[in-house]
Amino acid sequence: MARPDEAHAGAEAGPPERAGSEPDGAQPLAIECRGVTRRYAGVLANDQVDFKVAHGEVHALVGENGAGKSTLMKMVYGLEQPDEGEILVRGQPERIDSPRKAIALRIGMVHQHFMLVEAFTVAENVVLGAEPKRGGLLDQDEANREVAELARGFGTKLDPEARVETLAVGQQQRVEILKLLYRGADILILDEPTAVLVPQEVEELFDNIRKLKEQGKTIIFIAHSLEEVLAVADRITVLRDGKAIGTVTAAETTEEEVAEMMVGRPVLLERVHGQTPSGDPELQVEGLRMLDGGREALAGVKLDVRRSEIYGLAGVEGNGQAELVEALVGLRHPDAGSIRLGGRDITREHVRQRRELGLSYIPEDRHARAMVLPMTLWENSVLGQHERPPFSWRGLLNPKAMRARATDLVRAFRVKAPSIAVPAYALSGGNQQKLVLAREFASGPKLLIAAYPTRGLDIGATEFVWKQLVSARDAGLAVLLISANLEEILALSDRVGVIYDGRITAELDGSKATMNELGLYMTGARSDREPAA
Amino acid sequence: MKVEERPPPPQPEPAAEAVAGRIGLAEQARQLGMRLLAPAVSLVVSALVGALVILVVQRSFKDLSAVASSMWNYGLLNRSSFAFIFGRATPFIFAGLAVAIGFKAGLFNIGVEGQYAIGALVAAVVGAKVSAPTALEVPLVILAGMAGGLAWALIPALLKVYRGAHEVISTIMMNYVANGLLLYLLSGPLKDKHQVGAIAQQRTVEVHDTAGIGSMVPFFNSIGFNFRASSPVTWLFLLALVSAALYAFVVRRTRFGFELRVLGTNPRAAEPAGIRTNSMMLKAMLLSGAVAGLAGLQDVLGFDGFMKLDYVRFYGFTAIAIALIGRNTGLGIVAGALLFSYLDRASSGIGLNTDVPKEVTLIMQGVIILTIVVAYELVRRAAARRQLKEAHERA
Secondary structure, eight states, X not given: OOOHHHHHHHHHHSOOTTTTOOOOSSSOOSEEEEEEEEEETTEEEEEEEEEEEOTTOEEEEEOOTTSSHHHHHHHHTTSSOOSEEEEEETTEEEXXXXXXXXXXXXXXXXXXXXXXXXXXXXXXXHHTTSOOEETTEEOHHHHXXXXXXXXXXXXXXXXXXXXXXXXXXHHHHHHHHHHHHHTTXXXXXXXXXXXXXXXXXXXXXXXXXXXXXXXXXXXXXXXXXXXXXXHHOSEEEEEETTEEEEEEEGGGOOHHHHHHHHHSSOOOOOOOOOSOOOSOEEEEEEEEEEEETTEEEEEEEEEEEETTEEEEEXXXXXXXXXXXXXXXXXXXXOSEEEEEETTEEOTTOOHHHHHHTTEEEEOSOIIIIIOOTTSBHHHHTTTTTTTSTTTEETTEEOHHHHHHHHHHXXXXXXXOOSOTTSBGGGSOHHHHHHHHHHHHHHTOOSEEEEESTTTTOOHHXXXXXXXXXXXXXXXXXXXXXXXXXXXXXXXXXXXXXXXXXXXEEXXXXXXXOOHHHHHHHHTTSOOSSOOOO | OOGGGSOOOXXXXXXXXXXXXXXXXXXHHHHHHHHHHXXXXXXXXXXXXXXXXXXXXXXXXXXXXXXXXXXXXXXXXXXXXXXXXXXXXXXXXXXXXXXXXXXXXXXXXXXXXXXXXXXXXXXXXXXXXXXXXXXXXXHHHHHHHHHHHHHHHHHHHHHHHHHOOOHHHHHHHHHXXXXXXXXXXXXXXXXXXXXOSSSOOSBOOOOOGGGOOOBSHHHHHHTTOOOOTTOOOBTHHHHHHHHHHHHHHHHHHBHHHHHHHHHHHOHHHHTTTTOXXXXXXXXXXXXXXXXXXXXXXXXXXXXXXXOBTTOOOOHHHHHHHHHHHTTTOHHHHHHHHHHHXXXXXXXXHHXXXXXXXXXXHHHHHHHHHHXXXXXXXXHHHHHHHHHHHHHHHHO
């Protein structure tokens, strides 16, 4: 473990001579993987991967789920070892057999799931393991001072004395980055850093990344969203099925080109609006209010979703979306207001009744809410519909009908599964989501509530989910789409509502709305509606 | 919208057999082998540890062979060994099922101990007060026992559902309350004051003969066994086996069982699936208590004919181990109950026939519990790895 003083010296040692410039091979590369191969139980996770990262560049590593991005980075960070090939750090072949070794080589990694002690302060978390000491005790003031300085250095305001549990996700992520900087890392690996962030936080992160680059740091970041990649990366390397497909310069490529490299065929992610919906409202919400620990999470929500319509609900997370969905599905009771489904008041009905009346629900967190991972696919295939015939009759289950349904769903939605008798955890995230989607469509719904339906999915699976939502809409379904991804909202929605501070502050025509416009409403800078009385 | 209307997938379809989840005979045999592997390993390890303990304590191979032969001859081959094993297994099965029902719903019912004690007391009182023909009275006292157990589970169940009180704490507390209540009732209000004999026991009035549960010995002897007439096995053993079968059926093949499993495995997924989680939790806890109420009946209605003060059997705690070993399956619980019952029997044999402390079987029981958890986890991981690998290969 590098001592803090050495760490700072190290950080200052490399002036950003080559920041932003293209690599030409004259200076040794920061990281070079040569023919790296890694097998898991006979499966090639990385197949002869060549990967070059120049000093001082922001290099994005993209690819679908299971393409081998994380495996490659785990090897660079010493969490795994290559079966074949070698890894060079600053031109020297290194055997990186542990994260400890990686840190000694000034390589740091921020994982998707943060490793912070929630009850500790920012400074305590940052210095943990390499604490400045005075008389054998932690020198709190010194730690605070160093951390504040470090944070200023990359353009972020973080109170070193704030407890980590009180911080927003984006700020916690910055604490993780500070930890690496404190230990002197100048090659930073960020594993899907934007997956957990809302759009505003993504912007801040990108500012930080640019600052770090100015300081001469090398940044490798694993990403899903191509728009983000193009916004911040200098170069992009695409992995597909464990192979490196190619490296392109961000300034000279397009989203379409990279998407095609990732998927292996042209991808269409464009606006797919239907005609202006003229159907009757399927869902009508009036004056919905909900208190959440004294705070008004929903402050009089009014909205309706018509048949043959996708209603996109945009908003920064934490503005009442979660509470609204819970109220609509019946997981929590609102304190005031009414919810009507197909003209019938369901405000006080149980989830089961709502489902019987035609409500379908794709939960935000599929592992926690949509599936029972240790149970088989055929059991998961009827979850929520298990009490209806033919799956159960007079309290007895009909496993034959359940299996038949599962087989149908797996075929129709091309779920990649070895068999319907395997537990749900045996499927990849994308395939789990496909099964959930298939199940919720199969109940013959009138209203589908889809909360963040493509979160964490790769581009191929996202495309599939979008197509299914659109074809369901065309078949007459009313869809309420909740998403933090504005691209998704704009691509799919016939109408867009913006939720801000527990209210719908705007309703826009989906074919005319723009990102900027939505951004203004989402941050509360603009509002069409007076706060409800 | 119907799923069936979608166009057929252009990709080559996986083998129909694989998709339908049917598996070959060889695969079934392999899976069964995997399932038996963990208990087998655990038994072997516990036998080895037991042997080691004997060698260390007694320093003699002679004692070791004496223990082994006693466990074999007295434990299994003795004329009435199996009657003892079946009889002792009866309360173990009921209590194990009670614990398993809770586990299935994600509830840890530690209160089986108190629940069967109250169940037994209620059955004893009803059996003494009510006089009816056997065909009516026996079902009545059995139901009384279940009602007692259920009632004792009601308070923790309500606290759990409506106040969020953790069932582990509340059921443990209810055990103490049950204990205190029994002490008071048996030495006071419910004490049989007309006892004949020199020493008056702290016990209830004897139940009517019609409430007694008959010995199963004649039945066993009619099918080829040769048990002594006094061997302690009653028809409750049959009820225990039927209960285990019924439990297995309910868990696997009924909507209630399905919802129970969903609730127990992932309560957060149960809610959006329309499962009434509170009501299910309440039902599971009450059912667990009712089944627990059956565990104490054999001693009261089959053997003693009354409830007495030194009535503490610790079935409830053994039952947790049995449910664990039996992986909460009907068959597994019966097997686990028979195993523990056998070890009890073997323990008396060791005490009678050898110089080795009979507590060596307790050590074996402990080692079984410890090793089986590890063994199950190892087997589970191996199976999960294999499944993931197959998924990768086929995908």
